[in-house]
Amino acid sequence: xxxxxxxxxxxxxxxxxxxxxxxxxxxxxxxxxxxxxxxxxxxxxxxxxxxxxxxxxxxxxxxxxxxxxxxxxxxxxxxxxxxxxxxxxxxxxxxxxxxxxxxxxxxxxxxxxxxxxxxxxxxxxxxxxxxxxxxxxxxxxxxxxxxxxxxxxxxxxxxxxxxxxxxxxxxxxxxxxxxx
Numbered sequence: 362x363x364x365x366x367x368x369x370x371x372x373x374x375x376x377x378x379x380x381x382x383x384x385x386x387x388x389x390x391x392x393x394x395x396x397x398x399x400x401x402x403x404x405x406x407x408x409x410x411x412x413x414x415x416x417x418x419x420x421x422x423x424x425x426x427x428x429x430x431x432x433x434x435x436x437x438x439x440x441x442x443x444x445x446x447x448x449x450x451x452x453x454x455x456x457x458x459x460x461x462x463x464x465x466x467x468x469x470x471x472x473x474x475x476x477x478x479x480x481x482x483x484x485x486x487x488x489x490x491x492x493x494x495x496x497x498x499x500x501x502x503x504x505x506x507x508x509x510x511x512x513x514x515x516x517x518x519x520x521x522x523x524x525x526x527x528x529x530x531x532x533x534x535x536x537x538x539x540x541x
Contacts, residue, residue, distance in 0.1 A: 363451055365471055367405035368444040369394060370437050370491060371412045371419060371457035382415050384457030393458055394422055400461045403468060409447050410457075411440035436513045437491055442504050448497040456491040460534045470494035470527050478523040484532045490515035492533065 371384035371394065384394040391399075394410075410423040413434065419426045427443040429435065441454060451474055453467055470480045474494035482492035500522070507518045 363471060364406040365451040365453055365494075366407040366409055366448045366497070367401070368441065368448065368452050368454040369397065369408065369410045369423075369457050370440045370444075370454065371410055382412075384410075384412070385415060385418060386458075388460065393460065394419070396461065397455065397457065397459055398422060400464075401455075401467055402464060403471075405453065407448075409444045411444045413440075431508065435508065437515055438504060438508060438513060438518055442501070442508060445497045445501045445504065450497060452493075452495055452497050454491060454493040454495070459492070462492075462533070463529055463531050466492070466527075466529050469529075473525055473527055475525075478525045479519065480525045480527050481519060482529045482533065483526040484529040486532050488516075488519070488526065489529070489533050490519055492529075494527075 385392045388396060408423045409425045409427060410419045411427050412419045413428050416426045416428065425447050427447050429439040430443050430446065431439050451471065453471055455462065466482060470482060470492070471494050473480045474496065476496040476499040479500065480494040482489040503522060504518060507521065512518055
């Protein structure tokens, strides 16, 4: 398996969870971000967390914590842009609220990654636009241009770039309510 950098998107406002920082919400006495890292295989060689608050806490799990390069909480694509500027080579991007990634998902995404396309997870329900394998330097400019032109949606950006869907056998579960 190739060495890779894990990008964790944890920079949101947490609107669906009452303004809480999703990555730090606890499930079974442990923050979501710790659950994600515990269930990820293979292990990354480096971890970059995109977070717009609680950076000091996130440093516990990361080699580097970055904040959006743009003002105004512009969404996960702005977080990905910041992270890509802190990375080189092969990256796996996952949202901080992915409760338990399927065992082979990371390996499957990374194994199909090439500079010419972005690998995106596709579970039985839908495409998962924040579960990506991509080469940082190959996609920085494209994402920056998309954001410069007012784009915000992960789906919108992915609809403009070459994709390689990677099947995930079970539906991915994200925490979108505090009561989970």
